Amino acid sequence: MMRFLLSILAALALAFPALAKGTGLIFVSLERGNQVVVLNPDLSVMKKIDTSRRPRDMRFNADRTRLYVACGDDDVIDVIDVATLEVVDSIPTGPSPEIFVFSPDETQIFVSNEEDSTMEMIDVATKTVTDRVATGAEPEGVINSVDGKYIFVTSEVADMVHVVDRAKSAVIKNIIVGTRPRRFVVTPDGAELWVSDELSSEVHVIDLAAMEVKQVLTLVPPGFQPEDVTPVGMAITRDGSKVLITLGRANHLAIVDAKTFEVLKYVLVGSRAWDVDLTSDEKTAFVANGLSDDITVIDMATMAPVQSLPVGRTPHSIRVDD
Amino acid sequence: MRWALLLAVLAGPALGDELKIGHLSLTEDPRYVQDWGYARLIAPPPVITADAARMAVEDLRFTTDAVGLTVTLDAQAVAAEDLLATAQGMAAAGDAVLVLDLPGSDVAAVAQALKDQPVLLVNATAPEDSLRTACHANIIHSGPSLRQETDAFAQYLRAMNWENVLILQGENPADADLADAFVASVERLRLTVVDRRPFTLAADPQSREGNNIKLLTADADYDVVFVADTRGEFARYVPYATLLPRPVIGSVGLTAGAWHWALERDGATQVSSRFDKLTGRKMQPADWDVWIAVKSLISAAVKSPGATPPELRAFLTSEKLKLDGSKGVTLNYRPWDGQMRQPVLLATSEAVIAIAPIEGFSHQTNRLDTLGTDEAEFVCN
Numbered sequence: 001m002m003r004f005l006l007s008i009l010a011a012l013a014l015a016f017p018a019l020a021k022g023t024g025l026i027f028v029s030l031e032r033g034n035q036v037v038v039l040n041p042d043l044s045v046m047k048k049i050d051t052s053r054r055p056r057d058m059r060f061n062a063d064r065t066r067l068y069v070a071c072g073d074d075d076v077i078d079v080i081d082v083a084t085l086e087v088v089d090s091i092p093t094g095p096s097p098e099i100f101v102f103s104p105d106e107t108q109i110f111v112s113n114e115e116d117s118t119m120e121m122i123d124v125a126t127k128t129v130t131d132r133v134a135t136g137a138e139p140e141g142v143i144n145s146v147d148g149k150y151i152f153v154t155s156e157v158a159d160m161v162h163v164v165d166r167a168k169s170a171v172i173k174n175i176i177v178g179t180r181p182r183r184f185v186v187t188p189d190g191a192e193l194w195v196s197d198e199l200s201s202e203v204h205v206i207d208l209a210a211m212e213v214k215q216v217l218t219l220v221p222p223g224f225q226p227e228d229v230t231p232v233g234m235a236i237t238r239d240g241s242k243v244l245i246t247l248g249r250a251n252h253l254a255i256v257d258a259k260t261f262e263v264l265k266y267v268l269v270g271s272r273a274w275d276v277d278l279t280s281d282e283k284t285a286f287v288a289n290g291l292s293d294d295i296t297v298i299d300m301a302t303m304a305p306v307q308s309l310p311v312g313r314t315p316h317s318i319r320v321d322d
Numbered sequence: 323m324r325w326a327l328l329l330a331v332l333a334g335p336a337l338g339d340e341l342k343i344g345h346l347s348l349t350e351d352p353r354y355v356q357d358w359g360y361a362r363l364i365a366p367p368p369v370i371t372a373d374a375a376r377m378a379v380e381d382l383r384f385t386t387d388a389v390g391l392t393v394t395l396d397a398q399a400v401a402a403e404d405l406l407a408t409a410q411g412m413a414a415a416g417d418a419v420l421v422l423d424l425p426g427s428d429v430a431a432v433a434q435a436l437k438d439q440p441v442l443l444v445n446a447t448a449p450e451d452s453l454r455t456a457c458h459a460n461i462i463h464s465g466p467s468l469r470q471e472t473d474a475f476a477q478y479l480r481a482m483n484w485e486n487v488l489i490l491q492g493e494n495p496a497d498a499d500l501a502d503a504f505v506a507s508v509e510r511l512r513l514t515v516v517d518r519r520p521f522t523l524a525a526d527p528q529s530r531e532g533n534n535i536k537l538l539t540a541d542a543d544y545d546v547v548f549v550a551d552t553r554g555e556f557a558r559y560v561p562y563a564t565l566l567p568r569p570v571i572g573s574v575g576l577t578a579g580a581w582h583w584a585l586e587r588d589g590a591t592q593v594s595s596r597f598d599k600l601t602g603r604k605m606q607p608a609d610w611d612v613w614i615a616v617k618s619l620i621s622a623a624v625k626s627p628g629a630t631p632p633e634l635r636a637f638l639t640s641e642k643l644k645l646d647g648s649k650g651v652t653l654n655y656r657p658w659d660g661q662m663r664q665p666v667l668l669a670t671s672e673a674v675i676a677i678a679p680i681e682g683f684s685h686q687t688n689r690l691d692t693l694g695t696d697e698a699e700f701v702c703n
Contacts, residue, residue, distance in 0.1 A: 096592075114592055136384035138592050156589060157646070158385040159621075174388040176624075179644040179652060180589075199652045200644045227651050227688060249650070 022064065022280065022322035023082060028288060028295060029055040029069055032313035036069060038085055041322070043297070043309055047085050051078045056316045057099045062106055064321055070097040070111060077109065077122075082321060091127045094120050099141055099183070103166070104148040110164075112139035112153060119153045119162075121169060131169040135162050141183040145208065146190030154181035154195060161195055163211060173211055177204040185236040185243060187258065194234060194243060201229040203245060205261070219245065221252045221266040233275040237282055244285055246273040253287055253296075255303055265303040269296040275317040288315035339390060341623045343616060344417035345375045345397040346409060346424065346432070353425060353447075354608075371423045371446065371612035372397035373601045378616035381596070382624075389624055395616075402428070406435045413439040418631055421464075421615045423608065426450040433458040442631035444619065446611040450499060454659040454695065457702035460631070462638060462660035464618065465611030468503040470694035471578035474666035474678035475548070475571055476507035477692070481680045484545035484569075489518040490538055490560065492551040501550040504572070516544045521556055539564040548572040575670065578678075581610030582669040588650035614647045614662070618655075621645055635660075649677075651690065658700045663690035 024041035031054055038047045052071035055078070059068050067080040070093070077097060079089035093111050100111035102124070109122040112135070119139055121131040136158025143152050151164040154177075161181060163173040178197025181204070185194045192214075193206040205215040220226050230248030236258065237243075245254045246269070253267040253276060270289025273296070278285050285298040288311075295315060297307040347370075354369045372395075379393050386393050396417055400408045405424070409432045412420060419442045422429050426448035433443055433456075443461040445453060449468045453461075479487065487508060491501040501518065508515055522532040531537055539547060547564055549572040551557035557574035569575060583594050583604040593613075597605040605613075622637045623629065629637060637643060643654040649665045656663055668676045679685075683692045691697070 114589075115595060137381045137596070138589055155384060157381050158388075159646075160385060160388065174384070176385075176388070180646045199646045201652075225687075225689065227690070230650070 024322045025082075025320075026286060027058060027067060027319045027321065028311050029058055029316045029318075030312040030314060031056060031072075031290070031316040035312060036067075036080065037311050039309075039311075043307070048312070049080060049085055049087065051080075051087060052076050052090060056097075058317045058319045059100065059102060060319065060321065061102065067319065067321075068100070068102075068109070070100050072096045072098055072114075077111065091122060091124075093122065094118060094129070094132070101142050101144055101151075104144055110142050110144075110151050110153075112142050114138045114140065114156075117155075119151070119164065133162075133164050133169055133171060135171070136160060141181065141195070143184040143186055143193070145193075146186060146188075152184055152193055154184070156180045156182065156198075161193070161206065175206060175211060175213065177206075177213065178202040178216070182232045183234055185234045187236065188238060188240045192258075194236075196231040196234055196245060198230045198232055198248065201226045201231065203231055203234075203243075203256075215261055217256065217261055217263075219247060219254050219263065221247065221250055221254070224250050233273070233288075235276045235278050235285070237278065244276050244278070246276050246287055248272055248274065251289075253285070253298065267296075267298055267303055267305055269298070269305060270294050270308060275315075277318050277320050279320050280322050286318045286320065288318045290314050290316065339623070339627050340392045340394070341386075341419070341620065342394050342396060342415075342417045343375070343379075343619060344412040344420040345372050345395060345612070345616075346405075346412065346420055346422050347371060347397075347399045348405070348424060348428070349399045349401055351423070351425065369606055369608050370399075370601075371608050372399070374597065374605070374609040374611075374613040375421060375616045377597055377600050378613045378620065380600075382617065382620045385624055386620060389627070391620075391624060391627070393620055393623075406431060409436060410439075413441045417441065419444065419619050419634070421446055421612055421619075423447050423612055426453055429453055429461070430456065430458075433461050436460060440631050442619075442635050444615040446615045447608045451503060451695065452499075452703070454661055455701065455703045457659070460635075462635060462655050462662070464615035464655075464662045465607070466578075466580050466664060466666055467661055467694050468500055469507065470661070470664070470666055472500070472504040472507040473510070473693045474578045474668055474680075475504065475576075476511045476513060477678050477680040477683050478576075478668055478676050479508075479513055479546060480511045481676075481682065484513075486514045486516050486544045487546050487548050488516050488539065488542055488544040488568075489548045489550065490521050490556075491518060492521060492553070492556060493523075494552060496552040497550045500552060500572070501548075504548055504550065516542050521551075523556055535560055535563040536565045539566065539568075544568060546571060549574055576668055576675060577670075578666050578668055579607035580614075580664065580666065581605060581607045582667050582674050584669065584672060585649075585667060585674050589646075589648040593648045610647070614645070614653070614664075617647070618643065618645050618653075618662070653690075656691070656694075656697070658697045659695060661694055663688060664693075665690065666693055 026039040028037045036049045053073035057070045069078045076090040081088045094113035095115035118132045136155025138156040141154040153162045161175045178200035180199040195204045203217040207214040229250040233246040235244045269287045270292035272291035275288040287296045429448045445463045549557045551573040561570040639655040639657040645653040666678045679689045
């Protein structure tokens, strides 16, 4: 959804160049480094921004003037000014925020607090919590439906996806998926929700019209046993044709045809590959490798790794501003 | 707040199912007696694993409510002489599964006493391999076996190239069991036992060959000392006291276990801090053993509604169970001995040093089967 909005804005930016222009910078949050590393488009380090402790998920606002960073050990979302690359504000959250999204209208933040099993709804303008929705233990992935009516949250312990009605601030349905569900993507047409199941080596695809599981993909690169494969991070191309799925301990990225559910390629990356993001031209993908302290750069045309780059302690999330 | 939301969720069709889980322990379990807890790294307050059972029920409440499964926990701590009568009573009262936090001999007695009852037993905390090879049809084992733990040590020694081991063994039968398991592990990986020496707590000078640590560790060349002392009273004095400057493992120093509060990957921190919040103490390996036992039972009941105890056992010992124990790998129970496959942590008092299976140890079907008695070598006694 965010990406969809960004693409609209990117289109607007073409029409009105002054309105919004990507800096081309690449941001990597370092969970143990308490920093966000900023890389130039040529991958040289431009700046290391000190943040609150344990920075994890990151999101741009729609016009990409601000980068928001969930900091798990200080219970805040830090706000980085993209122009000055300084932390300019922070928004208090519940304990241990990990993954969050903005509502499509950007008035609210929805954040999972893994320590107290809630999804908080935070009013961006006033920086106050307006509602808390109880979830199963260890909630993680959070995403909007394309129409903004629903928020989906995974519970890693309950093995389910909670469907939260935004207007009612309440769970209206639970969908049982694989073991330890982590992250999401929604297809650009709004029809499907993909969920990565870290401990069952699977991805569940949910039909959002029926709110039911329609497909289960098992991802096992050649030479691996299923228990070594731990899918976590995902990204989807703007045309909805390909989904990129990091396989954690299996040290590979799976590139999957989103229509046929076939794996097109397993790409070798670093150790405990988690987050993945694409450049806006979708020629390059970046993978953050949590246990080898580096990122892997992947050429999407050949679906091959082209470079690995050390970035600092325990990279968690990666976002490209272009 | 939470309850209101849960009610909304419950509006769907309920299966009307019920799972009654019993938890049975001793009021005075010799394994948890404070005086014998010397080797335990941070002397724990009395371990009451019923807390861990409660936490597992709470952890999965969202799931059980969503499918309309009512889970009740019937926790009983009894004197040793009332054990069998209580177990019979719990079975008669309709507990479909009993999670046992009991010494090995009591586990065997309960298994025998309930062998004709429709009850599935989970041995959570007794590590004896003899309980596995006894092949009771009504029992599975959630905590690691001695052999799983000693295989973890052996893999670590092999990986570190510490090939020659001196074993110091105490006088309790459990110490001999531990040393025997370690020797079997060491032989499988072709490490060398330099010597196996008995120690004694007797302090008289005539026993000095057995009570003086310098003498006990003299006249041998070894890379590492393995202490088999399940009560720990002797073990705690061994590190830094050996004649040769060598690391000490086993019952002290680097120890093996199912869980450690310092484990911080794979959601382990969240499990430990939930436990801390619930009980005000650090989660011990025995707590994890019980927590995962209850979690596995509820997960199986959710995915195979209405199952009888034998059907539940069949599900738990199949690939269909994909259980998350916050140790980074899917867990289930082995069909041949009912033992839970799981990583074993090698840790000091402060940190998890290694997690077995150690990188490089491979297996034809499941790497977790490099720990414990594998199918091909398993024989029922």
